[in-house]
Amino acid sequence: xxNTPPVVELDARAAAGRDWALRQLGLADARFAPASADAxxxxxxxxxxxxxxxxxxxxxxxxxDCTPFIQVAQLLHEAGLHVPRIVARDLASGxxxxxxxxxxxxxxxxxxxxxxxxxxxxxxxxxxxxxxxxLASRPGVLPPYDADLLRRELQLFxxxxxARHLQTATRIEQAAALEGIERLLVDSALxxxxxxxxxxxxxxxLMVSAPNPGILDFQDAVEGPLTYDVVSLFKDAFLSWPAxxxxxxxxxxxxxxxxAGLPVADEAEFARQFDWMGVQRHLKVIGIFARIHYRDxxxxxxxxxxxxxxxVRDVAQRYRELAPLLRLFDELGLHDGAAx
Numbered sequence: 001x002x003n004t005p006p007v008v009e010l011d012a013r014a015a016a017g018r019d020w021a022l023r024q025l026g027l028a029d030a031r032f033a034p035a036s037a038d039a040x041x042x043x044x045x046x047x048x049x050x051x052x053x054x055x056x057x058x059x060x061x062x063x064x065d066c067t068p069f070i071q072v073a074q075l076l077h078e079a080g081l082h083v084p085r086i087v088a089r090d091l092a093s094g095x096x097x098x099x100x101x102x103x104x105x106x107x108x109x110x111x112x113x114x115x116x117x118x119x120x121x122x123x124x125x126x127x128x129x130x131x132x133x134x135l136a137s138r139p140g141v142l143p144p145y146d147a148d149l150l151r152r153e154l155q156l157f158x159x160x161x162x163a164r165h166l167q168t169a170t171r172i173e174q175a176a177a178l179e180g181i182e183r184l185l186v187d188s189a190l191x192x193x194x195x196x197x198x199x200x201x202x203x204x205x206l207m208v209s210a211p212n213p214g215i216l217d218f219q220d221a222v223e224g225p226l227t228y229d230v231v232s233l234f235k236d237a238f239l240s241w242p243a244x245x246x247x248x249x250x251x252x253x254x255x256x257x258x259x260a261g262l263p264v265a266d267e268a269e270f271a272r273q274f275d276w277m278g279v280q281r282h283l284k285v286i287g288i289f290a291r292i293h294y295r296d297x298x299x300x301x302x303x304x305x306x307x308x309x310x311x312v313r314d315v316a317q318r319y320r321e322l323a324p325l326l327r328l329f330d331e332l333g334l335h336d337g338a339a340x
Contacts, residue, residue: 013058014045017095021047021056024088024097046100054087057096066091069219072142075196079136081129082214101214106203107238123233125212126201127253130229131260134195137223145197145224150186154280156287161305165290166332174331177324184321185280192225192273193263201229202236226262227270231278235311237285237304243314250274275315279322282308310336 010018010032018032031048035055041063045056059066066089076083084098106126110117143149158178162168170178198205199220207214230253234246241249250271258264265273286308289301309329313336316326329335 013060014043016093017045017056017058018047020090020093020095021054021088021097025049025054053100055084055098055100057098059094059096061092061094064094066094066096066219068221069096072218072221075136075141075221076133076215076218079132081132082209082211083218084214084216101207101216102209104208106206106208106213107236109208110203110239122203122206122208122213123249124252126206126233127249127256129213129215130198130201130233130253131257131262133198133229134226134257134262135260137195139194139223142196142221142223145189145194145222145228147186147190149222150189150280151182153284153287154182154185156291157283158287160287160290160294162332164294165302168332174328177328181279181322181325185276188273188276189225189228189280192227192277194223195226195262197222197224197228198232199228201232202238203233204236204238225273225277226264227274227277228281231274231281235278235282237307240307240310272319275319276322279312279315279325282311286312306336309334 022028022030025047027047027049031046033046035044035046041060043058045058047054047056057066057069059069070086070089073083073086077085082101084101086096086098088097089095106122109122110119158170158175162170198215198218199222200217201215205215205217207216230250234241234249251267254264254267254270264270286305289305289308292298292301313326313329313334316322316329
């Protein structure tokens, strides 16, 4: 078998990044292929030489800033969590050379393994890692997840999904109802204990690794509501779990977090905080997926919008205060399993 690296068709940035990475590693050549891409303008490539491998992050400086990634990686490392180490950096060009945490995400393991996968064990590791991250929180280190940011995120739903995707103008009473719901959700979020928040702590960004999990895509971290990452983990963008399993994991998190000293509310209040924080995130993600489609040309994200419609409807029908949101969804034709 030939040891010649496979030929990969590279654009100018990828080729320049490969050459830079090879120089940093002191290698003449290495296997070089796409590792993954995300919803932003970042791309990732894997370099392999023998048994060793690394990951190149390509973050065009005009579109992405690597500085938050570097800062949050250090915070996670100091918290004792498994994150990529930075081998080399060229911030002016937008390249980071990182250690490789492996090839299989939680999402891939769960989807490919089926009934053979011990999802409970994976989630327990993720819960324990999340608690360590939250316990490491220090005020004023990360940007605040404040009212302005929460509202900007919520505005993505009417701007991008309702107006752009559905091509529907909300009536005055509908806009007023949505504004009232937004106030409830923002007030609930701001009333929670404040901790470090990953903002995309979900199976797609957790790697099956030793120690487990490896954590990725953390550059947008902020300081904000305690339940945000918890609901992100259990009510995922790409996986749906039975309600009883979500409740069991939520209770497990709450028990372990309280035991570790985090200021978790009593069961009833924590369940409400979890649910309402989820609605804020779900509305935001529906808007983001529409924006990614129309602005960035990545249409496949829209296929997961019905999952979030289901999440919102499930919670809204269980809380009297959220009934106006359920009515709005009915009026917009957003029902469980509705087409994106």
